[in-house]
Amino acid sequence: MSDKQNNNPLHGITLEALLTELVRHYGWPQLGQLVKIRCFNREPSIKSSLTFLRRTPWAREQVEALYLQLVRPKPASRHPGSAAPRVLFARKAVD
Numbered sequence: 001m002s003d004k005q006n007n008n009p010l011h012g013i014t015l016e017a018l019l020t021e022l023v024r025h026y027g028w029p030q031l032g033q034l035v036k037i038r039c040f041n042r043e044p045s046i047k048s049s050l051t052f053l054r055r056t057p058w059a060r061e062q063v064e065a066l067y068l069q070l071v072r073p074k075p076a077s078r079h080p081g082s083a084a085p086r087v088l089f090a091r092k093a094v095d
Contacts, residue, residue: 009068015060018067019049025070035062 010018022031023046032040037059039045039052053060 009072010064015053016046016050019046019053019063022063022067022070034066035059037062 026034028040028044032044037052037056039049053063
């Protein structure tokens with residue numbers, strides 16, 4: 001039997017643990033700015049957010065991507081103090 005989860009960086013992490021860590025790190029206001037979904041901006045709670053994320057694949061994907069950016073080790077910069085700007089979920093420019 002092969003383990004199909006070997007390459008899944010989220011294997012073993014519950015959605016609740018992932019969301020709790022994001023809220024601890026960013027707080028609800030900043031999380032609501034980074035991932036624009038109503039349950040993060042209006043009377044946010046872990047319970048309501050989990051319900052929404054379990055039913056809405058596109059929102060869950062955005063939250064999981066943000067979590068992976070948070071926990072993945074950052075590559076060392078060649079020049080100390082010259083960190084590249086981070087852009088999360090940038091929108092395409094409209095001509």
